[in-house]
Amino acid sequence: MLEFERYELSTGPAYRFDLERRDLFKLLGGGLLFVLFFDGEAIAQESGRTQGFRADARPAELAAWLHIAEDGTVTIYTGKVEVGQNARTALTQAVAEELHAPINSIKLVMGDTDLTPYDMGTFGSRTTPTMAPQLKKVGAAARETLIDLAAGKWKVDRKSISVVDGKVKNSATGEAIGFGELTHGQKLMKTVDGATVTPADKWTLAGTSVTKVNAREIVTGAHRYTTDIARPGMLFGRVLRPSAFNAKLESLDTKKASSIPGLVIVHDGDFVGVTAPDELTLSNAITALIPIWKSDAQPSSKDLFAYLKSHPAQSRGGGGRPSPEQGSLQKGLESSDHKLDSTYTVAYIAHTPLEPRAAVADWNNGKVTVWTGTQRPFGVRSELAEAFKIPEDRVRVIVPDTGSGYGGKHTGEVAIEAARLAQAAKKPVKVIWTREEEFTWAYFRPAGVIDIRSGATKDGLITAWEFHNYNSGPSGIETPYDIVNHKIEFHPTDSPLRQGSYRGLAATANHFARESHMDEIAAALSMDPLEFRLKNLKDERLRAVLQAASAKFGWGKIKPDATRGFGLACGVEKGGYVATCAEISISQPGSKVKIERVVTAFECGAIVNPEHLKNQVEGSVIQGIGGALFEAIEFENGHILNPHVGKYRLPRFSDVPVLETILLDRKNLPSAGAGETPIVGLAPAVGNAIYQAAGIRIRALPMVPNGVPNQVQSTAKA
Amino acid sequence: MELVVNQTHYRLQLDPNSLLLWVLRDELELTGSKYGCGEGHCGACTVLIDGAPVRSCITPVSKVAGKDITTIEGLAQNGRLHPLQEAFIQADAMQCGYCTPGMILSGVGLLKKTPHPSEPEIRRALEGNVCRCGTYPRIVAAMQMAEKAMNGGQHA
Numbered sequence: 001m002l003e004f005e006r007y008e009l010s011t012g013p014a015y016r017f018d019l020e021r022r023d024l025f026k027l028l029g030g031g032l033l034f035v036l037f038f039d040g041e042a043i044a045q046e047s048g049r050t051q052g053f054r055a056d057a058r059p060a061e062l063a064a065w066l067h068i069a070e071d072g073t074v075t076i077y078t079g080k081v082e083v084g085q086n087a088r089t090a091l092t093q094a095v096a097e098e099l100h101a102p103i104n105s106i107k108l109v110m111g112d113t114d115l116t117p118y119d120m121g122t123f124g125s126r127t128t129p130t131m132a133p134q135l136k137k138v139g140a141a142a143r144e145t146l147i148d149l150a151a152g153k154w155k156v157d158r159k160s161i162s163v164v165d166g167k168v169k170n171s172a173t174g175e176a177i178g179f180g181e182l183t184h185g186q187k188l189m190k191t192v193d194g195a196t197v198t199p200a201d202k203w204t205l206a207g208t209s210v211t212k213v214n215a216r217e218i219v220t221g222a223h224r225y226t227t228d229i230a231r232p233g234m235l236f237g238r239v240l241r242p243s244a245f246n247a248k249l250e251s252l253d254t255k256k257a258s259s260i261p262g263l264v265i266v267h268d269g270d271f272v273g274v275t276a277p278d279e280l281t282l283s284n285a286i287t288a289l290i291p292i293w294k295s296d297a298q299p300s301s302k303d304l305f306a307y308l309k310s311h312p313a314q315s316r317g318g319g320g321r322p323s324p325e326q327g328s329l330q331k332g333l334e335s336s337d338h339k340l341d342s343t344y345t346v347a348y349i350a351h352t353p354l355e356p357r358a359a360v361a362d363w364n365n366g367k368v369t370v371w372t373g374t375q376r377p378f379g380v381r382s383e384l385a386e387a388f389k390i391p392e393d394r395v396r397v398i399v400p401d402t403g404s405g406y407g408g409k410h411t412g413e414v415a416i417e418a419a420r421l422a423q424a425a426k427k428p429v430k431v432i433w434t435r436e437e438e439f440t441w442a443y444f445r446p447a448g449v450i451d452i453r454s455g456a457t458k459d460g461l462i463t464a465w466e467f468h469n470y471n472s473g474p475s476g477i478e479t480p481y482d483i484v485n486h487k488i489e490f491h492p493t494d495s496p497l498r499q500g501s502y503r504g505l506a507a508t509a510n511h512f513a514r515e516s517h518m519d520e521i522a523a524a525l526s527m528d529p530l531e532f533r534l535k536n537l538k539d540e541r542l543r544a545v546l547q548a549a550s551a552k553f554g555w556g557k558i559k560p561d562a563t564r565g566f567g568l569a570c571g572v573e574k575g576g577y578v579a580t581c582a583e584i585s586i587s588q589p590g591s592k593v594k595i596e597r598v599v600t601a602f603e604c605g606a607i608v609n610p611e612h613l614k615n616q617v618e619g620s621v622i623q624g625i626g627g628a629l630f631e632a633i634e635f636e637n638g639h640i641l642n643p644h645v646g647k648y649r650l651p652r653f654s655d656v657p658v659l660e661t662i663l664l665d666r667k668n669l670p671s672a673g674a675g676e677t678p679i680v681g682l683a684p685a686v687g688n689a690i691y692q693a694a695g696i697r698i699r700a701l702p703m704v705p706n707g708v709p710n711q712v713q714s715t716a717k718a
Numbered sequence: 719m720e721l722v723v724n725q726t727h728y729r730l731q732l733d734p735n736s737l738l739l740w741v742l743r744d745e746l747e748l749t750g751s752k753y754g755c756g757e758g759h760c761g762a763c764t765v766l767i768d769g770a771p772v773r774s775c776i777t778p779v780s781k782v783a784g785k786d787i788t789t790i791e792g793l794a795q796n797g798r799l800h801p802l803q804e805a806f807i808q809a810d811a812m813q814c815g816y817c818t819p820g821m822i823l824s825g826v827g828l829l830k831k832t833p834h835p836s837e838p839e840i841r842r843a844l845e846g847n848v849c850r851c852g853t854y855p856r857i858v859a860a861m862q863m864a865e866k867a868m869n870g871g872q873h874a
Contacts, residue, residue, distance in 0.1 A: 084814025218815035219803040221750020221790035228749035279740040403816030622852025645759040
């Protein structure tokens with residue numbers, strides 16, 4: 001199944017339920033409590049639920065709460081998680097900005113299903129555009145309430161009171177007190193409604209490059225990822241994996257394993273797992289189990305693209321998008337001087353988060369607590385409740401800041417495995433997936449086939465655009481160019497491998513096809529690729545990044561030759577506008593391609609943290625290099641053929657080009673997320689640069705799996 | 719078996735085939751060294767043995783008995799960060815941070831052997847360490863900052 005694109009969900013009901021006030025104070029202690037409900041469209045996007053109450057009786061529309069304890073500690077609670085995108089820092093900054101309190105005085109509790117409000121998940125670049133504004137409102141409301149309390153205490157006009165650097169101050173008397181003194185003895189709960197927040201041009205903390213709030217814990221090794229969690233009496237667990245996808249267990253011989261002391265072997269249907277007192281015993285135990293699996297013949301990567309085109313999805317499910325033709329393709333093609341017809345392909349790739357899936361499960365009186373690195377703590381709670389047939393209030397999922405996800409950690413397999421083993425062993429159990437398991441039993445970025453047919457006049461106007469994407473997904477499928485006659489369609493298929501979301505979703509595939517094809521048309525018309533794009537583009541924000549990137553790059557200033565090529569690409573996705581220019585080198589014809597320089601111009605509205613934004617843009621570009629040049633999952637008959645870091649090439653230091661990043665700050669526009677979109681321009685810009693140098697048009701991602709462009713790859717056809 | 723980790727001596731009953739990574743993490747509770755690939759290909763498990771970077775995930779503990787083992791937890795002295803740790807913070811050279819301990823120890827290993835590395839030398843020395851978040855340019859910048867700070871003689 002394709003991971004459906006949640007930011008497209010329609011609006012849910014705007015119910016407002018009373019909170020169980022006592023429950024929250026019991027959980028958090030006395031003091032001041034500010035709760036905020038999502039407003040308007042954010043409800044549907046973030047809560048993702050149509051019912052108001054769930055098992056724990058907290059309304060899904062609840063966005064966040066902020067608690068100021070009697071000792072003055074400020075804690076804010078959000079269901080978002082930190083997976084390396086610096087959400088913890090950005091959200092802390094947002095609250096600090098409004099509360100007028102130092103960053104280090106604010107604690108952020110994230111992704112704990114017992115402590116934080118329901119959240120659908122951390123994906124789709126939604127944290128900055130929706131969660132940050134909500135937290136700002138809570139912060140602003142808290143600040144105003146503190147002012148009210150101080151005005152009451154000092155019996156003065158609130159106009160003479162302000163909050164400065166974590167203290168409430170009376171400008172008339174110079175008196176200043178901490179938050180704790182004001183909140184002491186209080187049990188005040190306030191529902192936040194429409195608080196006025198600071199506009200971007202007045203930001204003092206937000207909009208600046210605050211250091212990552214837990215950087216010190218990370219560089220000293222003190223931060224505890226899921227893999228680092230330990231519980232008293234904890235055992236180590238692992239699952240016996242089938243010999244192939246969809247294999248059924250025919251028999252299991254446990255005789256040899258049973259002779260190893262200290263094991264608990266769990267055999268429950270097709271689930272076989274072991275716990276052991278240490279990792280070495282665990283490895284020995286798994287290899288001592290002798291299973292017989294039965295599996296059927298399955299498709300292989302060499303037949304993949306023909307398979308995708310010939311296997312439309314049985315159920316259209318999420319992601320399918322009916323697409324009526326706009327204008328008339330036939331007329332558009334008739335009025336064109338040049339027609340082009342090309343097919344592009346993208347391989348499955350693996351997220352390869354450096355921290356593999358891991359979970360620690362601990363049962364206590366029929367309630368299970370699971371620490372796990374997931375982008376969907378509440379989704380994983382539901383999965384656990386369903387797997388063990390227990391109500392959700394008997395499941396607690398806690399997500400420590402995680403060793404990255406890139407869209408690859410939406411599911412709860414490992415949480416269920418750890419919980420099942422812990423249930424059998426009657427002790428806490430930690431399961432850390434091996435890298436091979438992560439490469440095999442997680443899910444992949446969808447592979448896909450894209451067919452484009454186009455027509456253009458000889459003076460460079462696109463008159464017809466027909467675009468069919470098979471399997472990779474609809475994200476970024478719409479063209480930003482002004483084309484009257486077009487048909488754009490996504491065709492879901494039955495994927496031979498398990499697939500799901502990935503940084504940028506299908507926008508990478510769709511931009512690769514579209515922006516490569518744009519270059520092909522420009523080449524056919526002997527037009528400059530930049531001039532050709534601008535000629536067909538009205539969107540001012542996209543024009544702005546394209547012009548900024550090409551100016552910085554020095555587009556058109558140096559002539560390409562057989563050893564050096566230049567390419568560009570641009571796109572709009574998730575509210576972000578990106579243009580990428582790339583320079584590649586091929587030291588001599590037939591030798592390896594190296595990306596030498598990449599200039600990225602990115603605009604996502606008002607900038608929240610310039611340094612972290614730049615870091616996300618650079619990270620996107622570098623991650624994009626892998627999928628563009630060499631990453632591909634190879635499989636055959638239910639097996640992954642390259643499930644090792646030594647066989648699946650990841651971008652390394654030597655692959656990194658000179659990176660130049662231009663950030664356009666639009667203070668007057670709402671901030672969009674930035675962790676994904678900058679990835680989409682890299683592959684087509686590099687492909688277009690390779691074409692300039694080598695004269696070879698590569699229509700398959702990865703473009704140079706062996707490093708060298710050749711004709712065989714370039715003719716990859718479905 | 720005797721292990722010397724971060725200048726502390728430990729006497730442990732261990733299977734000699736146990737891998738150093740899991741002994742550090744599960745026996746000594748030094749979880750800063752990370753499991754990334756289990757094959758020595760990603761560098762997340764890097765520790766220093768007698769000052770040189772080693773992949774602890776493929777190192778049987780028997781091979782390092784009695785040797786001087788440094789993990790990320792042993793790098794700061796009296797609460798004072800190593801200049802490279804400090805530089806990683808200043809250069810924002812991390813996103814998820816999972817590769818950071820191994821990356822820092824590989825970097826410290828290089829700086830011990832080559833106090834003034836060139837940029838190509840830095841890249842070459844760290845080629846075996848993967849940062850999937852792609853913070854490579856910032857890591858290079860952090861190495862250069864640390865090299866300058868150490869050149870200033872601020873750290874023993």
